[in-house]
Amino acid sequence: MEERGGPLKSMENPTPCPASTKPKKEEDPYRIPVHLNIACTKCDGACCQLLQHRRSLNEVLRDIGLEICEDTTCDDGIRIAVVEDNGRGYAFNSLHASHITALNIVQFLLTEHGCITAVEVNRIMRHHESLLKALRLNGTVESVLISGMDAKRTPEDVAAFKVVKSISQLKRLTLDTSRCLPLCANMRLYGQLLRGATRQLRSLDVAAAEMSPKQAKRLIGALRRSKTVEHLVVGENVFTIGKQGSGRTFAEYLVNTDTLRTLRLTSKPDFSNEDAIRTLVVALCQARTLVEVKVDLDLKMVGFAARVSLFAQVVAENTVLRRLRLPSVKCSCAHSWLNRVALDPPDPDSADKMVPWLGAVRKNTTLRDLEIDLGGFGEPECRDFFEAVADNSALHSVVVRRLPTDCPMAGICETIRKRGIADRVLIRNHHVNPVDLSALPECPEVTGLVVSGRHFAGNSDQLCAAFKTLAQCSHVTSLSVHCWGFAKGMYDSFIACLRATKTLEQIEVRMVDIVDELTDEEQVDLDTQLIEAAASIPSLVDANFKGILKYSQNCAPFAGAVAAKRGRLTRLQITLAYQSNPAFAKLYTPQELAHSSIIKCKEGTNYKSELAAVQEVTARNSNNVSAAARYVLDQPDSDDGARVIEDLHDHPWLVRRVRRQAEVDVGEAKMKIARALKRVRSCSIDEYMRLAGVVKRRVESGQGEGRVDVHIADINLYCWLHIRSFLKVSDVVRA
Template sequence: MEQEHSAPQRPQNECSTRSSSADLRNTPCTRGVGEPVCQLLWHLEECNHLLFPIGYQLIDQEDDDVGELRLVLHPQQDVMRHCESFILSGVHARKAIELFQSLCAVHRCVTLVELDYKIAMSKPLLSAIQGGVGVKRVHVYDFHDITWYYPALNHVVLSLVSTMEHVDELVFRKRHQGSISIVPLSSFSLNGAVATTLKRLDVADVNLGDSEVTKLITLLMGNDTMTDLAVGTSVCTFAGSKTSLGFADYLAKAKNTLRSLTLRSVGFCSAPYLARLVHTICKMTALQELVVDMVPCGREGTDIFAKVVGRSTSLRHLTVVLPPWWDRCMLNDVYQDPDGRFRSVRRWLAVLPHTDTLETLTLDMMGFLQDECRMLFLALSENSSIWKVTVHRLLEWGSIECACRVIRACDLAERVVISNHNVSPNSLSKLPTCPEVKAVTVYSHWFQTTLCDIRVAIGTLATCGHLRSLQMHLFDDALSNYVLTTLASCLVAPNRLSDVEVNLHIRLYNPLHGLQCARECPLIRAVSCNPNLNRITLRQFQLSEVDCQLLTDALRRSTNLHGLVLSGDNSGRFLQLLAPMALKNYTLLYVSLSTTDDSDDEMKILVEVTRRNRSLISRAARFVLGENRSPYCAAAIEFVSRHPRLVQVVMHKAAVGEERARKMIQRALESISSMDSFMMVVRVVKDHVECVRQPDGSTQLDQLNYDCWLHVRQYLKVADVLHDCEPVP
């Protein structure tokens, strides 16, 4: 019955007519201690309709407290042409800016604002952010672009965040994580009130010169509120000088307050300094989460961080990985002595069986040989506190087969996840006998021999019924209609795939390039016919009209497909077909299209639908976990109880397996199924339903037996019971 009811786009009641911009500007904030949900949530759709011309969206996020809102940059901002000129003129842009100013000035529920260099060029928007009554978190995107292309805006942005008295979270991020800023920033200084109020600071994507690092460490030394810190190469490798303190000195000072630390480095530091850094981290008494994403230094490399597991009494979550571009040749250059490599691996073997505080571990196992893999998983089997282990890059000969064998023998399948295994000709033949491998990536240029070409690899993958995720990179020399047809046959065969990504690295002169535009692609028909897929990613495809229609029909039918990434010619036509039916879709959570067509109206619909659906998932998860039992959250679970993403969120937050998460969701649904529980959650009654008896003895509502009530209940949802909300002035 889920499809037959309107979606709960409002927590209680939403006006039947769209509010005007003047009405929305005059809507007061009703969020308080007794009522965490502001009436603004009644009008998110109207707000986003008006904010669209300036590239903003008002959303609620599952990581935030219930009722908190974010003003975030449009997810398609980098491909939307109008965002470049929104600050110039126009009636729609002016109304959007006025609403933005009102949201910041009036609403305490708006607690986070994002900005980039385009927003930094608008004085009205910057002034609104600076005066935001509830804004306590600011996220700045592509700060290096601001400095590089618009040097004058560097000071403007830093002055803005430095003068905001209530900001306790400041994040500088890149939209495209693969890019590295080689040139250090010439100026980066945070002063004023923000220096003493910050609780979270993320500068991991910012490359700073030594003088700017010194200023940042001085700021950190004067801060006593920081609990969450992420730094990049220039900071975490800074050992200090005769006149300035190093990063390790700050960590020693913050040992009783810092709870989360991220070290992301693409540069080398001296082995003695790295040892000092690790020694300092071992002594931190409040640290619960440590993320290490850095190149190996010294004889032990990143394995030296195993010391933290053995010595820390507070660490709950540890991630130690190498940069994605780091390969086996680079690793061999660092570890020229095999015996030295084994000695460093033994650090993990010594500490993992004995830690009783660590709960999750993510480890990059590049370079681990077969025996080392076996010993590591045996060590994990002796531990009872670690409930989830994620391992990356089991690439050495025999490693993947050995790992799966030990996982099976030690009953670790529920605890160990092998993340996205890169399939090589050496490991391909072993893959069908490794059911513990759920996700694989295949590069066609690895399969160019006569005995093992890409078609042989695809044929082997078709026999692996245990795979859940497949990522395929097909390069120009391997591209042909025959290869695409073979891959399509693999995808339509009986399988358990839920995530498919196909990247075509195709040149213009390839004959396939022109043929794709003219006729149906067998690969697109294959993914469109698979009802089990949760996510589809197709890059550099030339879509025909038939292809666009096939994908649209797949989204209309599927109750699982919640993520779609599509780049290539004619994706604008697909958007035109998708938009009219998107409002009835309660599954889609993320859509990314490369369209540059004049399709703002269609994109606006899609952005709002995905925002609404993500909100439903967030609210439903709160209800399942017992965090919030209000009608606002209860209404959501009835629309997304079967959504695969809801299961994932519950698994993550409750630290349980898939089966347990599904049972928790079912129990939450059953908790509002009876007459009394339903009437209580919609706030019609306080304790139970009791009707006045009629003189004629006719049957009253509270006299219905349970089966009769369930028959009524299947046509009734929490969102159907309307409540009065404050009239908009």
């Protein structure tokens, strides 16, 4: 593809910013459509209007796995982001006209739009030199994410890394492999970071990068010299660096840094380096600037309680840490090679390992949020733990990733209920099993559940009974279902459960198998029924479906559902099935299976417009939640939040955001939201009209001799508040 010359003149914005008035050269054969050739209007303090055209732009950009959205790290900034779809971001063997148009649009945005402040670079971008040049010459991009690399060293990957390192204004760099095909799920460092143009980085995420010990030592040395890095994410190849994997080199950096505020550590499955954990704990106890630590280590179940108990020392001794997330262990139902799951018993010495936690939790006065996995402890230890939580009024939130699975949970929930800490404790991912199924309706403290066919060993009667029980549990707001070994009757029970529930806010479904007794067409129809049932849930705000056979049939139900309840749904992800699913493999040719973009094209263009419509509304809803939170917290420029607070005051994401930003418990967060809602609902006519965008300051009555008509400004406060009870700010449509 030839490099574009000057920009095309916008037909929708005839008076563009001075930066967009370069002389125009001859257009290339695949010119940008007129309705997408939008000039940047970000100048003299004005915001760019690019996002008003988000839907039409994203319909084109999705063909190369990209989209535009708000940059949450920068006020008024816009991000070119990788779409959350499986099978995107690869380099095409042959480019269609739509692909070239999308590439031209990306280059146009990078060249002409000063509002672009963040870019996520996928594989197709790395394979086009003109896009890399446009990124290098851009003067406003402050955040870059590199999404995956090829399996072997390639000139394109090296060139892309070199370009990113040359961006002098770069503040945030992330190396990511979570949204790549397995072919591209690789990441390497080419050269050194925190030198030259990257010397001013504030945020660095290299957890996905492969590094030799020598590279890791160089990185830690650069971190020691850096006076700007505030947010850091590293993997075990960095934090275990030291003699015999002790982690002392990284620990010395943690103890001596004066700038680091947030730290996240990750590991590969079954991490077992206890020496590194002990070294890390000692360093975290002495860290002077860290306010948030996420220790996302995937530990082995054997000895899990002992390893988690080491972090009690951090809670007991660190006096500045405010948020802490502890290691966890994956439930055995996550292992695909197991046909059935044995319940994990608590560690034999779990009672002794809980003792340090009881003292640490009661003693600490600065920690506000704690996330912990209690799967390695028994019921008595869990009850003692929640007794300690109840004795600490400073601890606003305790998220429990997992409760013990081999003992009834009723006693644990009873302790939470009796001590009055249900608004501070969130049990998020309890794995449902036959042992505690009957007690579930009597345990309103459990709000998040995981249902896997492996926990029921394929027992159809037990699993169907579980879904019938779930349909009666109005306290369950989050549900994750792994459809391993599901037969037709199990799917029918699951679908009936979804149609019956009215309180579910978040759902994740992983469809990994096909039903043997169904034809391919019946299997596709089953997927559609599942999607339609989920789309009918009135309270749903977050939906994630993995393993769906067809996009086009399954985007339409959600498009209609979103149109019906525009203010609720804030996230939707639908991912195609893998080739290992025989039903999916039969629907397409080998060539189509090799390139999922061909599958999307084969299904027609309707899916693009439907999915773009859904993504547009979910993005807008998510932004409205953020705006409402700013209004609740009395932050500057929060008038947009006042417009939507009446619609979103009971949105779960709003409560979560206010609680986190204000560092309060759920009850106080709800009180703050209620006060903000009352402030809007009791505002005067002048304030209402200003928030609605009708006037700039106040409403004035028309003056004239002999005037006898009544204007809105003449209505007294009592009448106005009565009218106001039927009228929301958002009811006034802005031009």
